[in-house]
Amino acid sequence: MSTPTKRKVHRRKRRHAPRRDRVQKSQSGSSAKGSKSSTKSGILPPSDDPLEENIFEREPMPQGYVFVPKGSVYITRHCRSNTKESKKVVFVIYQCPPPCIDKEQDKAAKRTLGIRVPREIHENVSEQEALTSQRRSDAVDARDSKTISRARDLLLEEFPLMPRDSLKVILDHAFLKGSGRVGRTSMTTDKRKASLAVEAHIRHMHTPYESLLDDGVDRSDAREKVWPIVKAIKKTWEGSTDGNFVDLTLR
Structure with a gap:
């Protein structure tokens, strides 16, 4: 009688062992899923910020929360910072990617809303x-006015012989707010921006550069062809031509 009893106990232990493994695997799997927001269409990586959580737009709205669409930098920035200051979670909403797309399309489709x-x-x-x-x-208008005024003074200082109509065109074009052009970049010095803006203006307005492009000349080749003219006119505007006058009627 004692021998069968031992066998039964032994069998129970052997049956329980894999069951414990399955529980542990299930728990580890569920914790891994908890760190990511997943749908049939893909998975969002977890946020590095403990007070932010990335979720898809189909997720239900948390109680007491509202959706703030992209558009107003002021509202988005202050809503985000004030929520974190109150130790509450900011949910970053992503567009749900369409089903049945490849990985690259899935990555491109995941944009924040x-x-x-x-x-x-x-x-x-x-x-x-x-x-x-x-x-x-x-305040923005005053800052923009100050930026244009500083650019005007720098252009006049570096290129005192520049025609005044060219000065206006350069300021209106290269230094236009939101244009992304050279006058608005923060990647170089003010003097370098002024120099590049003048070169671009001369190239487009006082050389056959545009005509070369229309004729099918490669952009880099066209730039190289007109560079001697650009350089000569630039030196004229700087007042360092050694008495050589450059005709500005070229188009």
């Missing part, structure tokens, strides 16, 4: 945005 933040915080930020709108607009 906005954030979800507590309703009260959004209401307070929206109120402050309205109250400070005019003051912020005036």
